[in-house]
Amino acid sequence: MRFFTLGIAVATYRNSGTKGYSSKPSNGFYTKYKNKDKTTTEKKQRRTKIPWTEEQKSVLSAVAQGSSVFITGSAGTGKTELLMEVVKLLRKLHTRSKVFVTSSTGVSSFAIKGQTLHSFIGVYDTNNCSPENLLDMIMGKKRAISRWEKAGSLVIDEISMVDAKLFDGLEFVARKLKGVDETWGGIQLVVAGDFCQLPPVNQNSKYVSYAFEADCWNDSFDLQIELTKIFRQSDSQFIELLQAIRRGQTDHPDLVLLENYCSKTKCDPSAVHLFSLNKDVKRVNEERLKTLNKDVVVYRAVDSGDDHRKDHWKKQFEHGIAPDVVTICEGARVMLVKNLHTWKGLVNGATGTVVGFVEATGVADVCSDEWLPIVKFDLGKVLTIEPVEWHVRDGDEIVARRKQIPLILAWALSIHKCQGLTLDKAKISLSQAFGCGIVYTALSRVKCLDDLHLSGFQRSLIQADQRVSQFYRRLALQHNSRDLDNSCIESKDSSSNTTSHTEKPDMAGNICNFSLSVWVARHLKRS
Template identity: 50%
Template sequence: MKPFSALLSSFRSFSTNPVISNGGKPRTFDRAMNIKWTDQQLQVIEAVKSCQSVFITGSAGTGKTKLIEEIVKVLRKIHGKQGVFVTASTGIAACALSGQTIHSFAGVGLAEADSGTLLTRVLSDKRASKRWMNAKALVIDEISMIDGELFDKLEYVARGVMGSKSDASKAELVWGGIQLVVSGDFFQLPPVAKLNDRKFAFEADCWDHTFQFQAALNSVFRQSDLEYVRILEGIRKGELNAEDEKILEQRVLGNEDELDNTVVRLFPRNVDVDRVNQKRLHELGEEIVVYEAFDTGTEPWKSQLNQGIAPTRLQLCKGARVMLTKNTNVKGKLVNGATGTITGFVNLRKGKVKKICRYDGGMILPLVKFDSGHEAVINASKWEVTEGDEVKAGRLQLPLVLAWATSIHKSQGMTLDKLYTDLSRAFGYGMSYVAFSRVRNLDGLYLSGFKPSSVKAHPKVQAFYKKTFE
């Protein structure tokens, strides 16, 4: 089969439609759910309804995830549940959307082999080839962490499978005729690769020929502090001015001990997160209650649950600082990233049960006083790995994690009231922006080791956004 580069002449008349606007006045799209969309978001939804492939990007907090959730509903109405596959570059993002990782969907493993070898592997895998054949629409979230070479390999596999198993003419169509909805911000975390070998997804040969519609969302909902929104955009693009540098320098602490318990510490490495959380947990001297996750399904699907935000084993005690990892009551401000303190445990049935797993004799649940003032008993939530319309694996666990510290990677998608991060540590492209953009306003930001040089955006990303959206 021809590589994509050999098909470029077939797509000379193909053009994308990049869109960037001021967002317009919010409009009510779904009165039943009381969801308000901007005119710009509605343009994206209409493009999806017309079966166009779209790329959705934008600053942190512009509602990309909510829009993707709505788009999945739209796609399922068009193609049926069995024809829509929801994926993401990471397990955390995939679990948040009740989907699967793109590697798992595609059946390409680590995708280190060349395109031809990967196609042969997928064609010999009945389950993987069936997924591709059933796919009418493919959603890929957190695209910034997908390498450009992988993006081209996936496109090649899509054409190869669709052309050999479905309709030979589809081998000449980009992505074999599958409708793509891709979301993410390239100014955030980049692909995991050696610096010199890094190739962004937008550098893939097939990128410009994949999308008929590209939109950069710019109405920020997470932050209401307009000055901070402006500063964040400068951090995102690596374009801090002297005035903004002075403002950020005022957020530098003289001593980390000045922080109170309500401030979440962000680290680039999980080992630092675990060290801080375990140390603070045991310093409380309270009896520790252990919650073991209850998993269903079979391998390799169950293993994907371990890549998500819900832990296999969760240790809690009275006085522990915790963070919600799911929206449980949006009106009550109990949302992903909300922090609070465990004030006690509630017995739902008689008997003292210290674990939830295959429990049938009773259980106890934590009572959390959130920093917003709300108090709630936190019950178990479910995370699922789906393939089309079929649930392949599920995990029942409390939607909580210890919150004295968390990692920058795990904080993606969260909204925090207060955070502290040490910028003297090794920060790569996009890490500072991801960290800064988790917090609602400037007053909730606490820094250590701040240097303007730690705020940087990749030149290739800057050039791509300027070319596509400016």
């Protein structure tokens, strides 16, 4: 791994800147919907500029210099927001057509406006596939070969669900198809994810290997950094408790708090119910919809795309969160599955209740009854939800579109599907939970303990893979060797714009944040 000084990176970034269907809902209010132009004020509204932390600036600086970077950190540390900014930088460096944005899951690939990793590869079954076999399979796919040959940068999100064999295989393929005897064939690599969350799934083997166990892992990156500033939660006790669960510590004294929350008899009816199994999610949503005893309105997705690659993009939509059919009625609890107005808080994960419908024109392709739902969101906003588009991409090219209303029923969700979301309130059933990281992934969705209702919690469900803990310990040791504390630094004179790129700036003061790698290292040292 080429040595990269974090202090220089910070300085550089500073300098560079089910009832019958009805034609009209019977028990709701409805009105004639008119398409109005956005007001001048709304048109001018822009997203507030994000105040990046020093850690995030160091990542952006490293990327701007052409370095390959691994970004990790707890849930709620802003990895996705940072990754979106990184993609903008990469497109300036390499041009849009040479930057390929991917993720290990369909849900997260839509969140970052990319494609699934397997879609980029052109091979969907990579279990126990050797690098040579992987290359052989790709060699029969002209478009896949073209993507590799053209790639100047590759982004991979949710790396925790990519195993070591696939990671090594991809690096091998990159070298061979780029024809450059250099790690990843000279491709600038940006990888993000939290190994303490959901692990890789290998249906053909009980053994799980993590991407960081790949032979090429350390040689793949100039900078590996853990983001420590947690934005989702602000309660230090809750943060400490979540980190103990993330670490797999079953004897933490604050775990008694979770056991107390299991005894809570009242649960906010607006809370999203999280389950480990999809069948439980489907059952609860269907039961709750039926109990409303209201006429339902059905929305069916309209797909279009390259017919020659229909199997390819159909799989993308199936594994994503863009629904094929949405069935709702007045009183239904729903969730946004796409960012609409970020400055108003109407983002992916925002929950609300359908309070009525409006008659609309131009939507008969999605809803034959030509009705659009009116949703009152829990944050107080009321909005008529119009159809939007999801795209399946092949690099920068849009190969398919899906038009649908961006809502799903939200009485219940699966823990896997909610990874990356922030929920205002959650009821979590853990009786069927299994595997490392799932308890942490579920609990870390909420902002505070008071918004949480638990059932089925047992300390034995808290599991963390020791290999993951050791990885974060090594990460801490690397940071300590660079005289960094908590992986975060501040320049002594943050207002200066004349810091040399070849001189390490003076360091003073540390942001008081939570670093799992440092915490693990200290905990293991004491024990």
